[in-house]
Amino acid sequence: MKLSGFPLSLLCATLFLWLAHAGSLKRCQISMDVHQIEKSFQGIKNTIQTKDVFQNVTILSASETLFNITPSDVCCMTKNILGFYVDKVFRNHEESDPRIQRGLSTLANSFLRIRNALEQCKNQRNCDCREEATEKFQIIVGNYEQMEVKAAAIKALGELDILLSWIIRNYRPKAATK
Amino acid sequence: MVLKEASANLVVWLLCTLIPTLFTDEAVHLPAPPDLSVHSTNMKHILTWSPVTIPGETVNYSVEYQGEYERYYTSSTWIPSSWCSSISTPECNVTDDITATVAYNFRVKAILGSQSSSWSTLKELFNRNSTVLTSPRMKISKDGYHLIVEFEDMGPYFEFNVTYWKKSPNSQKELYKIVREGGSLVHLETMEAGAEYCVKAQTIVEVIERSSTFNQVECIRAQDEFPLLTIVLVSSAGFVLFLVGLPLFIWKTSQLLRYSCCPVVVLPDTLKITDSPQKLISCKKEDIEPCDIVARVIYPEELFRSWIQEAL
Numbered sequence: 001m002k003l004s005g006f007p008l009s010l011l012c013a014t015l016f017l018w019l020a021h022a023g024s025l026k027r028c029q030i031s032m033d034v035h036q037i038e039k040s041f042q043g044i045k046n047t048i049q050t051k052d053v054f055q056n057v058t059i060l061s062a063s064e065t066l067f068n069i070t071p072s073d074v075c076c077m078t079k080n081i082l083g084f085y086v087d088k089v090f091r092n093h094e095e096s097d098p099r100i101q102r103g104l105s106t107l108a109n110s111f112l113r114i115r116n117a118l119e120q121c122k123n124q125r126n127c128d129c130r131e132e133a134t135e136k137f138q139i140i141v142g143n144y145e146q147m148e149v150k151a152a153a154i155k156a157l158g159e160l161d162i163l164l165s166w167i168i169r170n171y172r173p174k175a176a177t178k
Numbered sequence: 179m180v181l182k183e184a185s186a187n188l189v190v191w192l193l194c195t196l197i198p199t200l201f202t203d204e205a206v207h208l209p210a211p212p213d214l215s216v217h218s219t220n221m222k223h224i225l226t227w228s229p230v231t232i233p234g235e236t237v238n239y240s241v242e243y244q245g246e247y248e249r250y251y252t253s254s255t256w257i258p259s260s261w262c263s264s265i266s267t268p269e270c271n272v273t274d275d276i277t278a279t280v281a282y283n284f285r286v287k288a289i290l291g292s293q294s295s296s297w298s299t300l301k302e303l304f305n306r307n308s309t310v311l312t313s314p315r316m317k318i319s320k321d322g323y324h325l326i327v328e329f330e331d332m333g334p335y336f337e338f339n340v341t342y343w344k345k346s347p348n349s350q351k352e353l354y355k356i357v358r359e360g361g362s363l364v365h366l367e368t369m370e371a372g373a374e375y376c377v378k379a380q381t382i383v384e385v386i387e388r389s390s391t392f393n394q395v396e397c398i399r400a401q402d403e404f405p406l407l408t409i410v411l412v413s414s415a416g417f418v419l420f421l422v423g424l425p426l427f428i429w430k431t432s433q434l435l436r437y438s439c440c441p442v443v444v445l446p447d448t449l450k451i452t453d454s455p456q457k458l459i460s461c462k463k464e465d466i467e468p469c470d471i472v473a474r475v476i477y478p479e480e481l482f483r484s485w486i487q488e489a490l
Contacts, residue, residue: 109278
């Protein structure tokens with residue numbers, strides 16, 4: 001009788017693992033105002049990037065962090081980077097020009113919305129961070145903290161074009177091909 | 179002691195309330211604009227408030243906004259509205275300010291010369307996902323057998339979910355198509371001759387994950403393969419042609435028959451003699467050139483005439 005219980009529990013375990021694996025292939029579906037995000041960034045891009053005087057330094061280090069990422073790490077990475085921008089980057093930049101303020105406000109509020117949506121994503125397991133993803137994110141944080149705060153914020157804002165095109169490619173592939 | 183303190187406090191209080199009034203030019207109290215609210219339809223957001231009226235003066239207003247980010251992450255920064263930093267009407271189109279699907283707050287103050295009122299804010303925060311979505315205005319038409327649909331241009335946030343089917347007594351299979359933008363003609367289906375097709379649509383606004391209700395169903399019938407009117411016209415024309423053509427045909431056929439069995443020989447004009455036969459050739463003796471013998475055809479009546487003349 002004990003032996004007949006064992007295959008059943010083995011079957012259940014296999015089924016559970018298979019479901020978990022299948023679940024991880026699904027990505028959180030989030031609505032994203034690509035039109036507004038791109039329009040806002042294009043409006044402030046030149047002004048922000050002109051203020052960035054450190055040409056040979058990168059914060060995002062995209063080739064190390066974003067471009068070699070596995071699909072299952074995309075959600076975690078997106079959530080972390082957007083949270084980083086909302087918590088640190090936008091706050092560390094002071095802006096007096098109302099036109100730039102509006103553009104940055106759109107981006108900050110949009111990032112906040114996407115980050116919250118990813119956190120509330122039903123299949124929470126899909127957005128857990130594996131070690132590799134966490135390490136890559138720490139590269140970005142490390143690069144940021146090595147620079148002086150204001151200069152780091154300007155550089156991180158200037159590199160938003162790289163981040164935005166990566167996010168759009170992952171979450172709105174149709175929009176990326178337009 | 180206590181009395182002295184109390185009187186000192188009273189004096190200070192009086193000074194504090196009276197001194198500011200000494201520095202103001204006008205003794206006009208400018209109230210903050212009341213009843214701020216946002217009305218939103220189809221992703222167009224209008225902020226309105228009750229006007230501040232000062233007799234004989236034009237009051238201006240200034241509008242500022244903040245999103246969720248500014249409220250929680252920047253100790254309440256306010257951003258000047260895109261279009262309403264100094265306006266004279268008590269309303270402001272804030273569509274270009276509300277650029278993310280988060281809760282926004284607005285504040286408005288009245289301005290009169292150098293004087294400003296205090297700020298009024300919204301009673302309830304506004305999120306654009308509460309916009310009222312109306313069913314779309316749709317125009318269906320046919321171009322030959324092509325079923326065409328057109329929607330008004332509602333801006334970049336709107337897509338149209340179209341459902342259409344061919345009316346048939348047995349079963350109606352519904353087909354779907356997403357039209358990505360309004361303002362242009364879109365081909366839905368190539369219709370079968372004589373069949374009736376029906377169409378309905380709703381708007382979809384992806385950024386707020388909502389859609390409108392469906393509009394009224396509109397139906398259109400494809401043209402028949404051989405329309406009755408065309409048949410009647412063609413057959414009438416054919417009959418008229420027949421009536422005109424038949425006598426012509428008969429006449430032509432009779433001519434043909436006449437020529438083939440009993441042809442009439444007609445002498446061509448070049449061989450006809452118009453003068454009297456005697457004068458045709460004048461052969462005088464004085465002429466050196468002798469005359470050749472000429473064979474001449476004489477008509478029977480000419481022959482008779484010449485006999486008569488000879489006889490006379």
